[in-house]
Amino acid sequence: MNTAVHCRNLVKVYDTDGQKVTALSGVNLDIALGELMMLVGPSGCGKTTLISIIAGILDQDEGACELFGEDLLAMRSYDKLNFRAKNIGFVFQAYNLLPSLSAAENVSIPLIINGMRRGPAERKAAEMLARVGLGERTTSLPAQLSGGQQQRVAIARALVHSPRLIVCDEPTSALDHQSGHNVMNLLKEVALQHDRVLVIVTHDARIFSFADRIAEMDDGHIVSITDAATMLK
Ligand SMILES: Nc1ncnc2c1ncn2[C@@H]1O[C@H](COP(=O)(O)OP(=O)(O)O)[C@@H](O)[C@H]1O
Numbered sequence: 001m002n003t004a005v006h007c008r009n010l011v012k013v014y015d016t017d018g019q020k021v022t023a024l025s026g027v028n029l030d031i032a033l034g035e036l037m038m039l040v041g042p043s044g045c046g047k048t049t050l051i052s053i054i055a056g057i058l059d060q061d062e063g064a065c066e067l068f069g070e071d072l073l074a075m076r077s078y079d080k081l082n083f084r085a086k087n088i089g090f091v092f093q094a095y096n097l098l099p100s101l102s103a104a105e106n107v108s109i110p111l112i113i114n115g116m117r118r119g120p121a122e123r124k125a126a127e128m129l130a131r132v133g134l135g136e137r138t139t140s141l142p143a144q145l146s147g148g149q150q151q152r153v154a155i156a157r158a159l160v161h162s163p164r165l166i167v168c169d170e171p172t173s174a175l176d177h178q179s180g181h182n183v184m185n186l187l188k189e190v191a192l193q194h195d196r197v198l199v200i201v202t203h204d205a206r207i208f209s210f211a212d213r214i215a216e217m218d219d220g221h222i223v224s225i226t227d228a229a230t231m232l233k
């Protein structure tokens with residue numbers, strides 16, 4: 001397997017005022033280049049924690065995680081920021097759009113961080129917005145958009161700089177059936193390139209058929225990994 005993500009014995013314990021919560025208790029997971037992996041499981045089982053560690057947003061307490069052969073935990077923070085900016089697109093569950101910026105300005109952020117000038121960045125952002133069906137809303141502020149439209153802006157922002165890892169936390173939760181399928185087709189079209197990988201957390205059974213494999217989590221563990229084709233038979 002040409003490995004993109006390689007996790008071994010990942011443990012994460014949150015400690016809030018002495019209250020310890022074990023979010024991950026020994027997760028092993030390999031994801032291949034070119035693969036679309038879905039992550040399912042009940043609320044609180046550790047899905048967001050796991051994808052945050054894979055994307056280098058959160059540090060594990062124990063175990064090792066490599067992304068494209070790099071150990072993000074071992075990187076100096078400046079190198080890690082650069083690596084993340086270039087290689088990772090993240091669609092957060094709460095979208096995390098900047099409220100005072102237009103849709104196109106929000107989407108242009110990853111390009112500007114990577115050194116592109118503002119004009120070309122916003123033109124490229126507008127093209128990406130058109131691909132998610134928001135070509136007419138480039139100047140809208142997040143508050144002027146519906147939940148589903150904000151979700152699509154967040155998806156455009158995650159894809160615009162052609163990252164090698166795309167991580168999405170519930171990317172279709174606010175979308176109707178047709179928009180959900182459009183977004184999945186777009187994600188798949190982008191991710192299916194041989195040097196890319198896509199990890200999607202979802203409860204949405206309507207999109208399971210887009211996965212290559214589905215990993216099921218429970219209580220801080222991965223309890224099964226199934227080929228999507230088998231699961232849907
Ligand atoms: N920042 C945090 N501080 C304390 N506990 C947290 C934090 N984030 C998540 N948790 C806890 O860790 C566990 C796993 O959470 P999470 O990874 O968000 O699960 P999921 O995404 O599957 O719903 C839950 O018990 C949750 O309450």
Ligand SMILES: [Mg+2]
Pocket residue numbers: 047048049093169
């Ligand atoms: Mg979550």
